[in-house]
Amino acid sequence: MSEEKELKPWVKPALEFGPVLLFFIAYGRLKEQQFTFGGEVYEGFVVATALFIPLLVASTLILWKLTGHLSKMQLMTLVLVVGFGGLTVWLNDGSFFKMKPTILYLFFAGALGFGLLRGKSYMQVMMDSALPLTDEGWMALTKRMALLFLGLAVTNELVWRMLTEDTWVKFKTFGMPVIMFGFFMLQSGLISKYSTEEDES
Structure with missing residues (x-):
């Protein structure tokens, strides 16, 4: 490979x-x-x-x-x-595209949750082990990511159904990336605690 x-x-x-x-x-x-x-x-x-x-x-x-x-x-x-x-x-209906983030985030939340029930971190597979974390660290991060994806799915539904189209477009373009970036910034403590970099050096 x-x-x-x-x-x-x-x-x-x-x-x-x-x-x-x-x-x-x-x-x-x-x-x-x-x-x-x-x-x-x-x-x-x-x-x-x-x-x-x-x-x-x-x-x-x-x-x-x-x-x-x-x-x-x-x-x-x-x-x-x-x-x-x-x-x-095809159907000339913008609601389908607005639902796309909901489906995507629910899929990831469900997949991560299913993996957690099996005692596995599918987040580690999805991110191709991009972070140097122990198995315990991956499990902790996976739990948080599953909750984040679930929260984003619910938020997307609320925004596109209850607010204006302009608001949804701005939220999708800038709000979601900012939330994701902020989330990973807040995980610095977890990443530091469970990092394997010192073990590899």
Whole structure:
């Protein structure tokens, strides 16, 4: 099995977050407009979604080409974006794309919870052991991640169902990444406590 190729630090975040940022920009420019294709009228949100799908596919393929590797989370995200984004465009209904984060986070919360019940950390598998943690550390982090994913799923549902479309787009583009970043910053104590780096040195 080939090892993941190293990239410059900015390349992977740019490929992962770039399509999301471009979706936000496209939505901002198109949200007040309507477009007619084949006799069907499409709102700007649906058109922005239609543009986002090939962008994400292209960026994911580029990332795979550059690294020779894709994580399970990246693959699952790609499948759901193509599936739910495709339904949004096909049925001309933006609710499918808005539900995508809920389904994704519920899937991960359920998978992690199932692993915990079996005494295993699927988080360690999903992250390809990217963090140098003991088995006990992975179990503790997995419990926290399962709760985080569950919380994000519930929050996404509340935001898209109860607030405006603009609010959801901003939450999806900036709110969720900030929450994830903040969560991992708060895990510094756990990572330090269960780190295996000293054992390997």
